[in-house]
Amino acid sequence: MDFQTLRNNCPTWNDYIEHDFVTQIAAGTLPKQSFQHYLKQDYLYLLHYTRVMALSVYKSDNLAQMRVGQAGINAMLDLEIGMYLDFCQQWDIPLAEVENTAESPATIAYTRYLLDAAMSGSLAELYAAIAPCLMGYGEIGQCLKAQGYVDNNPYQQWIDVFASDEFQAVTAQNEAHINSHFKDANPAQQAKFQRLFNTASRMEVNFWQMALDLS
Template sequence: MKNNFIQTLIQKSQPHWHHYVEHDFVQQLGQGILPLSSFQYYLKQDYLYLFHYNRALALAMFKAENFAQMRDIHQAIEVLLQEIQLHIDFCREWGISEQELLTLDEDPACVAYTRYVLDCGMTGGLAELYAAIAPCAIGYAEIGLRLSQQNIAPNNPYQKWIDSYASQSFQTAVEKYKDFLTALCQDFNAKQLANIQHIFTTATRMEVAFWQMGLDH
């Protein structure tokens, strides 16, 4: 079932959403022609992003107003921890040791994005925090599914990355995420909804910059 609230957030974030999910980094990854150095740099910085993403979800647990919300957030944390382990395995396959991951310097694009997310959580409520991390989860699900359906690059070296975000388990987790954010915002007034939209759009712009970081490197 289409989530109309999420679709509205995406539509009102244009053209940034299009630049995000159709970015040159994504196109090259789907075609299997993305330079290895770009993918490796992205993987390293994404490891740091996921670390702060988990911090954000821990903050969400603190912001929760009832046990039902805590249960949903706990499930999201479990999914993320599984993703982090998968990410470490990815890095190892691409010649990046776990020790190297522990000593990385953050790229300015990663610093800007992750601290923005945490700032939204610190200064706002659970809805504001979830709106800030929504483009990441929702966008990756869309990108993974679309690239898996295109199937235009035989023996794509990045196929495992695509498959992980196209997987049924990830798609199901993101659908639950959408429903959770929608429920958080269902009684918001126009001013509150405008703020949620601003946060979602800003985070989408941050995602564009994150892809560009990989290409620029």
């Protein structure tokens, strides 16, 4: 069992990677309000994702696994959340508005699902649940780069983050790490990983749709 097996057996993976939100980002036609809604909700999502990474430290069996979890926490707190706050500022969203934004139903459903999986399952199950987020943005960035860019795209900076060599390198490292947790799984565990992965992928689809619908 590995990430590619999970990906290839997920019925909603392409719906996630090729969602209308993503295609409109690539074309530069996404309504500003949808991107603003996405930024605010993703900020809230990332706070919960950081809590999931904290649980990965708790679930770890050894120091090396703990350090991977700690690195994930540091990446969220020191880099990615700050990047999204910078995007919010660039897109005319005051910090007070971001911090006082109510979670959408899609955000609540997705984050609580991840937290439940992290609290109730094994470390490998935790990684199966977060794998669509952990790996999907890298694939999206790679796909958009391969398609070629449109001129004067207001979302080019967002695309550039996930298409960058640095982000692609981190994605490859993440894949190797999560595969190390999946490789010795028995058939029952493999089935559980696939269910967790499939549900989280479906939640990613719903998250994009939430942004389009302003829901």
